[in-house]
Amino acid sequence: MADLVTARRSLQLADDGWAVDILDQTALPHTTEVRRLTTLADATEAIRCMRVRGAPLIGALAAYGLCLALRDDPSDAGLAAAVAAVTKTRPTAVNLVAAVDRVARVVRLCPPAERAAAAYAETAAICDEDVHINQAIGEHGLTVLEGLARGSDPVQVLTHCNAGWLATVGGGTALAPVYAAVAAGVPVHVWVSETRPRSQGLLTSWELSQADVPHTVIVDNAAGRLIQQGRVDVVLVGTDRTTAGGDVCNKIGTYLRALAARDNGIPFYACVPGPSIDWHTPPGAIPIEERDPEEVRIVPGTLPDGRPGAVRVLAETSHVANPAFDVTPARLVTGLITERGVSPATADALRARYPERAG
Amino acid sequence: MADLVTARRSLQLADDGWAVDILDQTALPHTTEVRRLTTLADATEAIRCMRVRGAPLIGALAAYGLCLALRDDPSDAGLAAAVAAVTKTRPTAVNLVAAVDRVARVVRLCPPAERAAAAYAETAAICDEDVHINQAIGEHGLTVLEGLARGSDPVQVLTHCNAGWLATVGGGTALAPVYAAVAAGVPVHVWVSETRPRSQGLLTSWELSQADVPHTVIVDNAAGRLIQQGRVDVVLVGTDRTTAGGDVCNKIGTYLRALAARDNGIPFYACVPGPSIDWHTPPGAIPIEERDPEEVRIVPGTLPDGRPGAVRVLAETSHVANPAFDVTPARLVTGLITERGVSPATADALRARYPERAG
Numbered sequence: 001m002a003d004l005v006t007a008r009r010s011l012q013l014a015d016d017g018w019a020v021d022i023l024d025q026t027a028l029p030h031t032t033e034v035r036r037l038t039t040l041a042d043a044t045e046a047i048r049c050m051r052v053r054g055a056p057l058i059g060a061l062a063a064y065g066l067c068l069a070l071r072d073d074p075s076d077a078g079l080a081a082a083v084a085a086v087t088k089t090r091p092t093a094v095n096l097v098a099a100v101d102r103v104a105r106v107v108r109l110c111p112p113a114e115r116a117a118a119a120y121a122e123t124a125a126i127c128d129e130d131v132h133i134n135q136a137i138g139e140h141g142l143t144v145l146e147g148l149a150r151g152s153d154p155v156q157v158l159t160h161c162n163a164g165w166l167a168t169v170g171g172g173t174a175l176a177p178v179y180a181a182v183a184a185g186v187p188v189h190v191w192v193s194e195t196r197p198r199s200q201g202l203l204t205s206w207e208l209s210q211a212d213v214p215h216t217v218i219v220d221n222a223a224g225r226l227i228q229q230g231r232v233d234v235v236l237v238g239t240d241r242t243t244a245g246g247d248v249c250n251k252i253g254t255y256l257r258a259l260a261a262r263d264n265g266i267p268f269y270a271c272v273p274g275p276s277i278d279w280h281t282p283p284g285a286i287p288i289e290e291r292d293p294e295e296v297r298i299v300p301g302t303l304p305d306g307r308p309g310a311v312r313v314l315a316e317t318s319h320v321a322n323p324a325f326d327v328t329p330a331r332l333v334t335g336l337i338t339e340r341g342v343s344p345a346t347a348d349a350l351r352a353r354y355p356e357r358a359g
Numbered sequence: 360m361a362d363l364v365t366a367r368r369s370l371q372l373a374d375d376g377w378a379v380d381i382l383d384q385t386a387l388p389h390t391t392e393v394r395r396l397t398t399l400a401d402a403t404e405a406i407r408c409m410r411v412r413g414a415p416l417i418g419a420l421a422a423y424g425l426c427l428a429l430r431d432d433p434s435d436a437g438l439a440a441a442v443a444a445v446t447k448t449r450p451t452a453v454n455l456v457a458a459v460d461r462v463a464r465v466v467r468l469c470p471p472a473e474r475a476a477a478a479y480a481e482t483a484a485i486c487d488e489d490v491h492i493n494q495a496i497g498e499h500g501l502t503v504l505e506g507l508a509r510g511s512d513p514v515q516v517l518t519h520c521n522a523g524w525l526a527t528v529g530g531g532t533a534l535a536p537v538y539a540a541v542a543a544g545v546p547v548h549v550w551v552s553e554t555r556p557r558s559q560g561l562l563t564s565w566e567l568s569q570a571d572v573p574h575t576v577i578v579d580n581a582a583g584r585l586i587q588q589g590r591v592d593v594v595l596v597g598t599d600r601t602t603a604g605g606d607v608c609n610k611i612g613t614y615l616r617a618l619a620a621r622d623n624g625i626p627f628y629a630c631v632p633g634p635s636i637d638w639h640t641p642p643g644a645i646p647i648e649e650r651d652p653e654e655v656r657i658v659p660g661t662l663p664d665g666r667p668g669a670v671r672v673l674a675e676t677s678h679v680a681n682p683a684f685d686v687t688p689a690r691l692v693t694g695l696i697t698e699r700g701v702s703p704a705t706a707d708a709l710r711a712r713y714p715e716r717a718g
Contacts, residue, residue, distance in 0.1 A: 029674075191680075194655070196555060196578040205677055216678040219555040219655055220579045221612025225647075225685035228614065253580025255587065259618040288584075296553070296578055299658040301670030311660030311670050315388075318564055319575040321550075326584035 005032055005210070008165045010057055011064075018071065018120070020064045024051045025166060029206035030301075030308040037061075040069035040082055047089040047096075050198065054167020055240040055276055056130050059095030062086045063103045063123040070119050074112040079104060091287040092249060092325050094241040094278040099126050126275075127169045133273045134170030136339035141177025141236065141271060144335075144342060145186055148233045148267075154187040154214065156233045158223060161195045161251035162203040163238025163271065173238040173271035175207065177337070182213055190215040191232060193223055195251060197295040197322060220253050227260040235261045235268040236337075242272045246330035246345025247283035252323055258332040267334035274339060277350065279357050283327045293320035364391055364569070367524045369416055370423075377430065377479070379423045383410045384525060388565035389660075389667040396420075399428035399441055406448040406455075409557065413526020414599040414635055415489050418454030421445045422462045422482040429478050433471035438463060450646040451608060451684050453600040453637040458485050485634075486528045492632045493529030495698035500536025500595065500630060503694075503701060504545055507592045507626075513546040513573065515592045517582060520554045520610035521562040522597025522630065532597040532630035534566065536696070541572055549574040550591060552582055554610060556654040556681060579612050586619040594620045594627040595696075601631045605689035605704025606642035611682055617691040626693035633698060636709065638716050642686045652679035 004012065004023045011022045020037045026049060027033040035051060037043050043065030046052045052061050069082035083104050087097060103122045110118045148155050163174035171179055181188045190208055192215050195201040201217060208215040218226065226232050235257050241249040248254065248270040261268035278286070297320060303309035314320070333345035340353045351357070363371065363382045370381045379396045385408060386392040394410060396402050402424030405411045411420045428441035442463050446456060465481045466474045507514050522533035530538055540547045549567055551574050554560040560576060567574040577585065585591050594616050600608040607613065607629040620627035637645070656679060662668035673679070692704035699712045710716070 194555065196553065196580060199672060202672060205673065209677070214678075216680050217655060217673060218680050219611070221555060221610075221615065222680065222682055222685075224615040224618070225611060225682050226680070228685065251580075252578070252584060256580065256583040256615040256619060259583070259622055260615060263618055296576060299660055299670065299672070301658055301672040303662065303670055304668060309663060309670060311658065311662055311668060313558060313561060313658070313660040314564065314576060318568070319573075321575050321577050321581065321585070323581055323584050326581075326587065 004034055008171065010166050011052065011061060011169060018067070020061070020068070022046060022052050022061070023166070025053055025203060026051050027308065029202050037064070038068065039072070040065050040085060043068055044085050044089050053200070054163065055093035055095045055238065056168040056173070056273055058090060058093055059099035059275060060123065060127050060130060060169045062089070062096045063099040063119070063126050066100060066103050066107070067116060067119040067123055070107065070116040074115040079107060079115070090289060092240045092289045095275050098275050102126065130168055130273065131170035133339040134168050134172055134176050137173055137271050137273065137337055138171060138176030138180035140341050141269070141337045142180040142184060142186070144234065144269060144337065145177055145181045145188065149186050152187060154189040155181065156189055156191065156231060158191040158193070158226065158232040158235045158257065159204060160193045160237050160254055160257055162200040162207070164204060164207040166203050166207055167238060173273060174236040175204070176271065177236060178213060179211065182211070188213065191226060192217045193220050193253065194218065195253065196220055199300065200251070223257050224260040227264050227266060232266060234266060237270050239270045239272050239276050240325055241278045241286055242270060242276055242336065243281065243283050244277065244279045244350060245283070245347045246333055246336060246350060248328040248333055249283070249286050249325050250328065252326050255326040255328045258328040262332050268332060269335050269337050270333060272336045272338050274354060277354070283329070286327060289324040291322045291324045293322055296320045296322050363393055367530065369525050370411065370420060370528060377426070379420070379427070381405060381411050381420070382525070384412055384562060385410050386667065388561050396423070397427065398431070399424050399444060402427055403444050403448050412559070413521065414452035414454045414597065415527040415532065415632055417449060417452055418458035418634060419482065419486050419489060419528045421448070421455045422458040422478070422485050425459060425462050425466070426475060426478040426482055429466065429475040433474040438466060438474070449648060451599045451648045454634050457634050461485065489527055489632065490529035492698040493527050493531055493535050496532055496630050496632065496696055497530060497535030497539035499700050500628070500696045501539040501543060501545070503593065503628060503696065504536050504540045504547065508545050511546060513548040514540065515548055515550065515590060517550040517552070517585065517591045517594045517616065518563060519552045519596050519613055519616055521559040521566070523563055523566040525562050525566055526597060532632060533595040534563070535630065536595060537572060538570065541570070547572065550585060551576045552579050552612065553577065554612065555579055558659065559610070582616050583619040586623050586625060591625060593625060596629050598629045598631050598635050599684055600637045600645055601629060601635055601695065602640065602642050603636065603638045603709060604642070604706045605692055605695060605709060607687040607692055607704070608642070608645050608684050609687065611685050614685040614687045617687040621691050627691060628694050628696050629692060631695045631697050633713060636713070642688070645686060648683040650681045650683045652681055655679045655681050
């Protein structure tokens with residue numbers, strides 16, 4: 001149990017070498033629960049219910065879902081069914097489709113008896129890459145934060161949602177530069193948006209508390225005023241999908257923060273792993289997940305008796321809209337912090353960083 | 360009980376002619392509770408705890424607070440103490456200070472024995488004026504909505520917080536044009552922001568449900584995307600204080616909606632009663648209330664057993680910032696819908712509408 005938390009790992013292979021242990025993020029920050037996933041159905045349920053969330057992490061778990069499925073049925077039909085089941089869990093994060101495609105492509109070249117092993121090997125490679133990508137984003141992001149540092153005053157970072165180690169296999173995307181700054185002795189303070197309706201800001205607050213990083217939680221509405229008051233030096237967010245032109249699809253509310261950053265002349269950076277770049281889909285065609293209205297009607301928390309629970313704040317009859325993501329246009333993005341350095345949010349600059357994807 | 364709801368009255372004199380009955384807004388939307396206020400302490404508690412909220416309404420209740428105090432002690436010292444007690448309850452809405460000053464000015468001219476009666480008379484005048492102001496704002500706002508109407512498609516209004524009849528003595532400010540549109544047969548649909556941390560969007564949803572006005576609740580983060588998608592025709596908000604230059608201080612998060620409106624070329628109007636205009640204070644000097652961190656840590660709702668209750672979503676040790684208002688600069692405001700018509704958000708235009716305040 002404590003192992004995952006101590007190691008800052010959101011997911012890992014179980015000791016048996018094939019089951020997958022995850023930190024159940026629907027139980028956090030109230031309780032630390034590790035869940036063992038042993039079937040494709042376990043994996044798809046964990047993604048759909050957001051026991052595991054964050055674009056890089058759901059990519060990794062989707063890949064593990066194929067591994068678990070291929071242990072049971074390594075036939076072509078089994079593979080196709082598994083790919084279909086995993087792909088339909090959540091539509092917006094492009095990492096999921098990218099990871100599934102990558103594993104499926106390798107597996108199809110193998111005879112059925114070798115497919116599960118090949119899938120585990122390719123999934124391990126995806127996970128290792130995510131760890132390295134996170135680390136590189138941390139280093140490039142650290143350069144950005146160092147550029148904003150002024151002596152002993154902390155660099156004031158505002159983030160949205162959770163893009164820390166809970167959202168990735170490695171050390172996070174938007175929080176990687178923060179952790180790198182702390183390690184490098186650059187003083188930093190993080191403003192944490194609550195991030196309704198799922199309140200992933202509480203996950204960020206939990207992560208930062210674990211690492212003793214100074215931070216302050218605010219409701220989503222307060223981001224604009226803090227920026228207006230000059231109390232924020234830089235906005236750092238993750239991404240679920242960034243287009244070839246640099247438009248950043250991320251947690252609902254990100255666009256509002258980008259507008260406030262622009263209006264007040266502070267930089268807005270998205271931390272973008274290569275696998276989160278969608279080289280083909282234009283921003284208007286990104287599928288934006290519409291989630292269950294109950295997320296808006298009901299609020300998770302701890303009941304008066306101390307048990308984790310939920311309260312209804314809105315009657316079942318109330319109409320609710322619940323889009324989970326928005327798209328921040330490239331014109332509002334100061335830069336994309338990728339594992340290959342900080343890139344302007346333009347098609348030319350991105351192509352220059354990823355020449356193998358050009359054309 | 361039902362009387363206040365049926366009559367759409369947030370506050371009224373009790374049958375005895377001196378106590379004040381309020382609809383307790385901390386119990387809404389879960390339960391309808393009327394509370395009788397009989398002392399100055401009752402009134403200040405109701406304002407501080409937000410049993411009564413909304414700039415025009417707290418102005419009216421502050422005035423009634425003086426009335427109740429003067430029944431007990433009509434001396435100069437009693438008056439001064441009452442003014443001080445009421446004034447310090449909440450700092451941002453200028454209506455409170457304006458109403459208190461107005462009543463105190465009249466009362467000081469009277470001998471002690473006549474002061475309570477004079478205070479009640481002046482407070483009644485303030486309340487009557489609010490009713491008329493609300494009605495005129497509704498009529499001028501209706502003209503704005505009619506200008507946006509396209510046949511049978513509903514005009515899509517986005518509002519923030521609650522600026523309906525619950526927030527005023529009369530029929531509301533930002534919702535007055537909506538109610539006027541419904542009465543005039545102009546189809547309208549309202550997007551209701553949840554408005555964390557106090558969730559006054561639930562009050563707006565309750566008000567609109569009572570009046571059968573079609574509406575949809577969203578989390579605060581979703582406002583930008585809806586506007587970006589062209590699903591909003593106009594943003595209508597109230598104000599706690601608008602400067603002589605047209606800067607609009609209102610519920611935290613208003614500024615973010617104004618930015619999104621501007622970025623997407625849709626109009627942003629504040630509905631501004633004359634008494635909410637502060638002719639002297641520059642926008643940077645408006646006192647912005649910082650409220651209890653518990654509002655962010657704890658979420659109100661209905662417990663699983665059906666009782667209204669609260670859940671803690673964040674540990675007591677977490678640092679929290681909780682500013683209650685922000686200031687939308689005049690440059691982002693399409694117009695101010697006042698009881699004297701729709702005014703550009705400029706000092707010259709406002710002075711022309713209120714020549715008696717000029718200079």
